[in-house]
Amino acid sequence: MDRQGDPNAVDDVVVQGNIVVPVNKDVIVHLTSLDVIHSFAVKSMRVCQDAIPGMTIPTWFKPVKEGEYKITCAQLCGNSHYGMFGTLKVVSQADYDQWLEEQSAKARSASAEPVDYE
Ligand SMILES: [Cu+2]
Numbered sequence: 754m755d756r757q758g759d760p761n762a763v764d765d766v767v768v769q770g771n772i773v774v775p776v777n778k779d780v781i782v783h784l785t786s787l788d789v790i791h792s793f794a795v796k797s798m799r800v801c802q803d804a805i806p807g808m809t810i811p812t813w814f815k816p817v818k819e820g821e822y823k824i825t826c827a828q829l830c831g832n833s834h835y836g837m838f839g840t841l842k843v844v845s846q847a848d849y850d851q852w853l854e855e856q857s858a859k860a861r862s863a864s865a866e867p868v869d870y871e
Pocket residue numbers: 791792826827828829830831833834835837
């Protein structure tokens with residue numbers, strides 16, 4: 754259960770740098786951009802999708818082998834293009850559950866009081 758009590762928000766964590774996903778599970782990535790067109794690419798998995806300002810584009814894949822895979826920007830997007838990369842870590846379900854619990858705990862301890870939007 755997340756800090757606001759919504760069971761549907763348990764996996765709503767913000768990660769920076771590495772993306773961690775469980776092996777043999779479908780993964781949906783919702784892509785968008787704040788500035789120009791970028792392209793999310795995990796070339797070793799044949800995954801590539803543009804990220805376009807003003808749009809949220811879902812793309813999915815199913816990692817079937819544990820390991821670390823390079824994420825790159827496949828669109829020549831500007832001066833900082835060379836530095837746009839990250840790592841996709843594919844781990845066992847048990848390792849993923851542990852990672853998610855750690856991320857949730859970090860989010861709970863770092864957050865201010867929940868905001869009541871009603
Ligand atoms: Cu780029």
